[in-house]
Amino acid sequence: MLGTILSYSAQTGEGVISGADGQRYTFHRNDWRSEAEPVNGRKVDFVGVDGVAQQIYAVAAPPMEKNKLVACLLAFFLGTFGIHKFYLGYNTAGIIMLLVFLFGFILLGIPSVIIGLIAFIEAILYIVKSDEEFEAVYVRGNRAWF
Template identity: 85%
Template sequence: MLGTILSYSAQTGDGIISGADGQRYAFRSADWRSEVEPLSGRKVDFIGTDGIAQQVYAVAAAPMEKNKLVACLLAFFLGTFGIHKFYLGYNAAGLIMLLVFLFGFIALGIPSVVIGLIALIEGILYIVKSDEEFEAVYVRGKRAWF
C-alpha cells in the first residue's frame, strides 16, 4: 500500500504513516527498509495490517521543482539583489533583500554589505545540504531565512 509519513522521531524510532486507504499506521525504525531517512512528507510503500506498517520502503520522489545548485549560484552571484529568494518563491524576502541593498548605500553601504554576507551564508548553506534536506527545508518547509 502507498502512503505518506506524517511524523517520525529519530529518538524513539517511532513514526506514523497515512495510508492511501485513509487509515493511519504506526511503524518502528526496525521496519524501515530504505537507505534514506524516514522524513515527514516522504512517500512510502508498506504492508499495513491492524494499524501497523511493516516492510516500509521509501518511494522514489518526483524530481525537485527547485534545484539547489541553481539556488546556490544565484545566492553567490546575484544574492545581494535577492534573486535566489525569488527563485525559491520567497517574494517578500527577495524584495526585502533588494530594497535593503539598494537603499543601503544611503547608510554608508553597511546594510548592503550585511545583505551580501547573508546571501553568501545562504549560498553556502544551500550547497552543503543534501538534496533531500534542501527540499525538505527550503522547498516543502518554506524556510525563507537561513
C-alpha cells in the same frame, strides 16, 4: 476524501491509501480514474467504502522541485538582489533583500554589505546540504532565512 498512496505494486495492481480520516484503504488498479499512474506518495481523492478506496483520482501534480545548485549560484552571484529568494518562491524575502541592498547605500553601504554577507552565507548553506535536506528545509519547509 483526500489521501496519500502508501504503497502500490504495479505487478499485482493493488495498493494501500492513507485517508485524511486516519484510516487505511486498499485499492485495485481498476478503481484508478486518472491518466497519471499510481505511485507511492501521490496525493489522491477517493471514495472510501468499508476499507476499500473507489473512484480514485490523482490530485494536483507535486510541486516543481527546486535545484539546490541553481539556488546556490543565484545566491552567490546575485544574492544581494534577492534573486535566489525569488527562485525559491520567497517573494517577500526577495523584496526585502532587494530594497535593503538598494537603499543601503544611503547609510554608507553598510546594510548592502550585510545583505551581501547574508546571501554568501546562504549560498554556502545551500551547497553543503544534501538534496533531500535542501528540499525538506527550503522547498517544502518554507524556511526563507538561513
